[in-house]
Amino acid sequence: MKQIWIITKKELKGYFDSLMAYILIVVFLGLSGFFTWLYGNNDVFFINRATMQPFFGIAYWTLFIFIPALTMKQIAEEYKTGTIELMLTKPVSDWQIVTGKFLSTFLLIVVSLILTLPYYISIASIGPIDHGSVWTGYLGLLLMSAAYISLGIFASSITSNQIVAFLLALIIGIFFQILFGIIASAFSGVAGDFLSYMDMRYHYQSITRGVVDSKNLIYFASIIMMGLMASELSLVKRNLN
């Protein structure tokens, strides 16, 4: 655990010392703020209801783009600069490296989402907001982010090229974000049910409306575990080679 935390801290510090992370957070907050408050078609004042749904709707898409950009360098850069060999000579396991890197990106997302709390405070001050569904909305965003982070780290673990890692993470993400849902409509029976189940939007929307269902939690936990384990195996395989 200590090793994981050391890696997490180092990576998180790295984020806060890099211009790239600031640019991405500013873009995330800019898009979220613009579509939640300023864009006169679906913003808070246009729909005139005390709800955070406009934000949860836009954050679902911005995080989907934002996360692969954050995770692309996580392991790919270590391969490219050769620091991964250095790291593996230390008394840390592959799992600890992967988990440490996962946690650092996750904490960065937590910080980004904390910065959107003024939205919540403002809406709550001008209308009877449903606090329960706001907190589950944030939970949904965190779970979705964690799932994409683990997939992003996996993409970063199989290539030393950051752009390839970014595109790969985005392509895997597109399946969960859009394609599984669309392909599901072309199938019926078990295949259709399976593809519908894989669609992340269904699970995300279920949580953001205010209901925490064990099925959704297990779905997200499964994606996160699969991503992290695949990343670990990718490192293991590289070492074995």
Added chain:
Amino acid sequence: MFKKSQLKYYILLVIGIIVLINMLASRFFFRLDFTEDQRYTLSETTKDIMEGITEPVTVTAYFSEGLQPQFDQLRNDFKDILAEYASLSNRQVVYEFVNPNEDQQLEQKAVEAGIQTVMIEAREKDQSTTKKAYMGAVIQIGEASETIPFIQPGAQMEYALTTAIKKMTVPEKAAVGFISGHGEAHLSEMMQVTQGLDVLYVPEEVELSDSVNLSKYKTIAWINPQDTIPEEHLAIVDAFLAQGGNLFVALNKVDAQLNQGMGFSKYTALGKWLEGKGIKVEDNFVMDVNCGSVTVQQRQGIFTVNRPINFPYLPILSNFAEHPITSGLGSMVLQFASSLSFSGDSTMNYTPLVFTSDKSTTQATPVYFNIQKQWEESDFPMSKLAVAAMVESDNSKIVVISDGDMAINGSGDEIRQVQPDNANFVVNAIDFMSDDTGLIQLRSKQVKMRPLDQIDDADKQILKWVNFALPIMIILGIGIYRNQKRKLIRLKRKGESYV
């Protein structure tokens, strides 16, 4: 550490475990509803109704498969809610899902049962096609059956299911009388109210004449009379109340003539009669800073543009008393209402039910409407004026709301939807007075609105820009601070005295 040969077994094992857990999770699951009003949890009302069921309830859900994901989600949600009903009723509720698109006979059966055919865009073999789809259910208890023709995404399934079950389990529906003969709204002009009442009652129009027998009603409603009401008709209602009957009144004490730009008092004799019963409807117009808008035409250069402007005579009300009648209501919208006050004595129990906001006022008649006026907050010095109230004396109850049009849909070309909670208020009041509060909670659960407070444009702009800029400023501030700190450390390291 792994050996190369072990790797593939490890991968297969992990995938197998994860698939197994997910399969088990779809069978054994729990749901925690964190919404304030427990929107997605079966309510006490449903539980009470289900406990009273002695016969098996069979639900046949006709849901097309292979549609867009939101419809798959709808099917899953419906399945989940039926699972909750089944566990609540000790498996008295049994259900099956049928895909009518699979077989022509099944489709025929669905259509015959009254399931609505909807056309949905789908993508098949690289082509966009319009697909026939079904999303409804047939509920059967013994010989009786009820159909939910179409469940749309976002609809309140619990309300639809429970009301359908309740409809079939009510032994005999009671009648509710709607007084007519003085220019009142007809039942056909109040679709939303009659739909709500249909579950438990048979609404019927009744004319007050010497031979009329009101004793079969527990509650009668008097919606928006236009003409002066003769004394003898009021005496018949007096006698009905004396026998323990209840009365719901929606009354216009003032009338707005928008084409003349004026508002006047309106006399029907009902107001004066109600004053004797303990509720005085004032001759004034209630105005609220939280209000609806009217569209006005304005000339801008050579163009004429339609612009919505706030019109305080259309109050949006979200202040309700803690009372079964107003339980769960979100917001009502009235048009040209008046304020109410208590005019009774200590033998009566007066309960105000619906109030204006903290920034409201009244204008005595006659009123000249100034559409162009820029309203300031200082124009609304009053607060929480009652616009609906109940008075109880002896065994009877009277509920009055000071807007006769609040639940009228109209007819022909002038048909309109009223705010769902306006109709819910009328139905809830009749339910409450008829001693059947069972569906009150469910009905309002369907349409919980959470409107924003009315704030002026300047504050709105401030909120918009602060929320847009503040988070960005904070993160930029953190970045600049860390950058400066790093610079200082670097400078320190460059210093001669640094060791």
